[in-house]
Amino acid sequence: DSGVTQTPKHLITATGQRVTLRCSPRSGDLSVYWYQQSLDQGLQFLIQYYNGEERAKGNILERFSAQQFPDLHSELNLSSLELGDSALYFCASSAIGSPRGTEAFFGQGTRLTVV
Amino acid sequence: AQKVTQAQTEISVVEKEDVTLDCVYETRDTTYYLFWYKQPPSGELVFLIRRNSFDEQNEISGRYSWNFQKSTSSFNFTITASQVVDSAVYFCALSGSSGGSYIPTFGRGTSLIVHP
Numbered sequence: 001d002s003g004v005t006q007t008p009k010h011l012i013t014a015t016g017q018r019v020t021l022r023c024s025p026r027s028g029d030l031s032v033y034w035y036q037q038s039l040d041q042g043l044q045f046l047i048q049y050y051n052g053e054e055r056a057k058g059n060i061l062e063r064f065s066a067q068q069f070p071d072l073h074s075e076l077n078l079s080s081l082e083l084g085d086s087a088l089y090f091c092a093s094s095a096i097g098s099p100r101g102t103e104a105f106f107g108q109g110t111r112l113t114v115v
Numbered sequence: 116a117q118k119v120t121q122a123q124t125e126i127s128v129v130e131k132e133d134v135t136l137d138c139v140y141e142t143r144d145t146t147y148y149l150f151w152y153k154q155p156p157s158g159e160l161v162f163l164i165r166r167n168s169f170d171e172q173n174e175i176s177g178r179y180s181w182n183f184q185k186s187t188s189s190f191n192f193t194i195t196a197s198q199v200v201d202s203a204v205y206f207c208a209l210s211g212s213s214g215g216s217y218i219p220t221f222g223r224g225t226s227l228i229v230h231p
Contacts, residue, residue, distance in 0.1 A: 002159070002161075002162070031217075033218065033219070042221060042222075042223045042224065043206065043221040043224075045218055045219075045220070048216055048218055050216075055215075055216050056216040056218055058218070088158065092160075092219075094217065096215070096217045101165060102148050102165065102210055102217045103150055103162050103165045104150075104162070104210075105162055106152075106159065106161075106162070107159075108158065109158055109159065109160075111158075
């Protein structure tokens with residue numbers, strides 16, 4: 001168990017809809033990352049938050065947004081969903097900035113299917 | 116920009132064979148970190164090891180060993196006496212210190228199939 005919790009595990013929704021994926025990081029980790037894993041693109045970095053502030057952006061579509069709350073949990077919002085958004089979405093957390101190390105620990109992922 | 120290349124898309128071995136998974140990286144950072152992750156069929160990503168750029172000492176953990184060579188920008192992973200439970204996709208990743216973000220960049224992964 002990595003200590004990172006993601007909900008829900010599976011999500012099936014229709015095109016055009018909006019969904020919210022939730023992530024609770026490991027206790028004490030201030031940094032949260034979101035990744036998208038698809039067969040053709042591999043593991044793509046979407047966005048990073050650190051202690052409530054956006055730290056870095058990757059290949060995140062404008063239809064997607066995220067935030068990190070004061071209790072450090074994070075949410076990834078996906079809107080106007082398209083078939084191509086079907087993928088496994090991972091949240092990860094790390095303790096960067098502390099002696100605990102820079103490795104990212106991943107949640108079990110949310111498998112999103114857009115039909 | 117940083118880049119990780121795992122040239123082997125899929126490796127198939129028979130149980131008890133040794134297998135080496137290759138990883139080559141590119142980065143401009145002088146301080147960086149290398150990782151290996153395992154993704155079993157169940158889908159979760161499991162952290163295996165971290166290596167710091169300033170520590171080229173090889174590491175062994177049971178049947179797993181890692182060979183870090185800065186001169187060739189490689190961080191290879193060897194499984195000795197492979198077992199069926201080792202069947203998974205293995206990812207090599209790199210994060211650099213520039214900007215303080217330490218964002219892991221992943222290779223495309225190597226699918227390891229161990230046959231009984």
